[in-house]
Amino acid sequence: xxxxxEDGEDRPAxxxxxLGKSFGDVVAVRDLNLEIGxxxxxxxxxxxxxxxxxxxxxxxxxxxxxxxxAWLLGERVPARANRPRIGYMPQEMAIYTDLTVHExxxxxxxxxxxxxxxxxxxxxxxxAMIGLKERRDSLVSNLxxxxxxxxxxxxxxxHDPELVFLDEPTVGVDPELRKGFWDYFxxxxxxxxxxxxTTHYMDEAVRCDAVGMMRLGRMIAExxxxxxxxxxxxxxxxxxxxxxxxxxxx
Ligand SMILES: Nc1ncnc2c1ncn2[C@@H]1O[C@H](COP(=O)(O)OP(=O)(O)O)[C@@H](O)[C@H]1O
Ligand SMILES: [Mg+2]
Numbered sequence: 001x002x003x004x005x006e007d008g009e010d011r012p013a014x015x016x017x018x019l020g021k022s023f024g025d026v027v028a029v030r031d032l033n034l035e036i037g038x039x040x041x042x043x044x045x046x047x048x049x050x051x052x053x054x055x056x057x058x059x060x061x062x063x064x065x066x067x068x069x070a071w072l073l074g075e076r077v078p079a080r081a082n083r084p085r086i087g088y089m090p091q092e093m094a095i096y097t098d099l100t101v102h103e104x105x106x107x108x109x110x111x112x113x114x115x116x117x118x119x120x121x122x123x124x125x126x127x128a129m130i131g132l133k134e135r136r137d138s139l140v141s142n143l144x145x146x147x148x149x150x151x152x153x154x155x156x157x158x159h160d161p162e163l164v165f166l167d168e169p170t171v172g173v174d175p176e177l178r179k180g181f182w183d184y185f186x187x188x189x190x191x192x193x194x195x196x197x198t199t200h201y202m203d204e205a206v207r208c209d210a211v212g213m214m215r216l217g218r219m220i221a222e223x224x225x226x227x228x229x230x231x232x233x234x235x236x237x238x239x240x241x242x243x244x245x246x247x248x249x250x
Contacts, residue, residue, distance in 0.1 A: 014072055040194055041210075042194070
């Protein structure tokens with residue numbers, strides 16, 4: 001793997017080799033070897049505390065790894081040159097509460113130098129996806145927690161990134177809207193974008209092309225959801241997870 005920043009369309013969206021992170025005595029992630037191709041919808045799934053957020057934060061360049069290496073779109077992490085091509089929605093809220101919904105989305109678009117007309121178009125479709133068209137001019141501080149979370153998702157997508165990391169994008173989102181989210185992710189994928197998301201709702205992760213099952217910082221299984229379900233003779237992805245967890249600790 002080269003360390004250059006040349007694009008190389010042939011390079012996977014995400015590669016990690018022996019990636020690990022410890023916080024004192026806590027090993028949050030150990031020996032992670034990922035390879036996510038372009039145009040793939042990939043889900044990191046697992047219970048709270050299994051290391052999902054730590055992985056996303058390392059890949060996004062917010063946290064340095066204790067061991068191993070990672071590359072995004074062919075560029076070694078922290079992928080500075082590729083930054084405009086990457087989007088990130090953190091699990092914790094990262095938008096301005098003293099601005100309106102529109103001002104937030106527009107600000108993020110401006111930060112990435114998206115022309116005004118394009119920004120407005122994207123904002124329109126994003127507002128429809130997050131179900132907040134009517135709240136466009138509301139101050140974010142006046143929105144519910146779930147609504148703020150949705151605005152944060154729109155902000156992560158406004159520059160139409162090639163690769164996007166979404167940390168628990170559907171938490172606190174009601175079922176009807178959640179379906180809209182997944183349709184939107186499918187649409188990103190259909191346009192060749194790579195979507196890497198985390199979720200602890202295993203029922204919805206079946207919509208991913210591939211999932212990585214995280215448990216106690218370790219990836220215990222990886223593959224297409226249906227393959228994992230069938231190979232463990234399970235009824236659901238959640239059952240498959242339990243079966244894999246048992247295999248691992250046996
Ligand atoms: N900044 C931190 N300092 C200390 N421990 C942390 C920190 N961030 C995460 N951890 C620990 O690392 C483990 C994995 O956490 P996290 O990556 O947030 O998991 P998940 O996103 O799957 O819930 C947990 O045990 C958590 O307590
Ligand atoms: Mg998390």
